[in-house]
Amino acid sequence: MRTIVTTAGRPDDLSITLAQKACDELGISFEPRKKRSVSKISETLDANVIMAGKNRYEYYPKGATAPFFFHPNSAAFRLKRIDRGEGDPFLHATELVRGDSILDCTLGMGSDAIVAAFAVGTEGEVVGLEVNHNVAFIVKHGMKNYDTSELPLTECMRQIKVVQREALDYLKELPDSSFDVVYMDPMFEEIIVESNNFEALRDAGSHQQLTAKWVQEALRVARKRVVVKAHFRSRIFEEYGFTRDVRLTAKFHYGVIEKNG
Known part of the structure; x- marks a missing residue:
């Protein structure tokens, strides 16, 4: 299944830069948010979604109940x-x-x-x-x-x-x-x-x-x-x-x- 990149609901310059970085490194395409939820984008495009937020990336595999993001955890x-x-x-x-x-x-x-x-x-x-x-x-x-x-x-x-x-x-x-x-x-x-x-x-x-x-x-x-x-x-x-x-x-x-x- 393909993966696309989008931004947070109200993207700033940093999130747009991060989105472009993900597209470049992973060789995948960008999809404008257009006030849609991540789940709606995923469903419409039949794709996994990486969202570039203000200070981190979140990964939403299609059908996942929660996003995956990095945290040092334990x-x-x-x-x-x-x-x-x-x-x-x-x-x-x-x-x-x-x-x-x-x-x-x-x-x-x-x-x-x-x-x-x-x-x-x-x-x-x-x-x-x-x-x-x-x-x-x-x-x-x-x-x-x-x-x-x-x-x-x-x-x-x-x-x-x-x-x-x-x-x-x-x-x-x-x-x-x-x-x-x-x-x-x-x-x-x-x-x-x-x-x-x-x-x-x-x-x-x-x-x-x-x-x-x-x-x-x-x-x-x-x-x-x-x-x-x-x-x-x-x-x-x-x-x-x-x-x-x-x-x-x-x-x-x-x-x-x-x-x-």
Whole structure:
């Protein structure tokens, strides 16, 4: 399905500039708002819609109940807890240290990538893959331009390299041992009721299933370990040989395969 770009209901110069930027980067056409709702434009043109607002983009997949837009989400308070010396399950599983490199195969909202950037520091490298062109555009723009005075949150967001690619195809092109850690968080097989803030991402994002080939390529590319995150009921841990980090009160678990394990 095609995607078009429009502006907010009352566009100013900035929103018009942002709309043109989206058209240029994504190679898609502009549709004037003409006092129509976004849902009406989407229905009339049978298209997904990216709306350029006054200070951000919003993505409306056709038929979605809510727009997808970038927000650092849980990363902000996770960084504050880490800075206080509290543990973070993602960092416990990945064992990232300053100077490490990590490939996040399923970037999504980017919360884990932001935490990873904090752990590896400016000496390290964080690359995040997103298969959906529109989601990748929204997140890439948000990472670079989200308005916050919070440090180190801003620095961490700016450090992440967002790449619009399908994970397995990208992995196949990489040399052996290219990244210290390869991380995968496919869309949950089961919906977690408490995660209402991810509903828009579920509508907008691609629901990828982990495969044996994906795990095989991840292991080839990783120097240290491959880490997966999945619903606690998921069988992918056992199916693909991940050692599960059981968290009794959590709805999701992490699984690890050590490269030399």
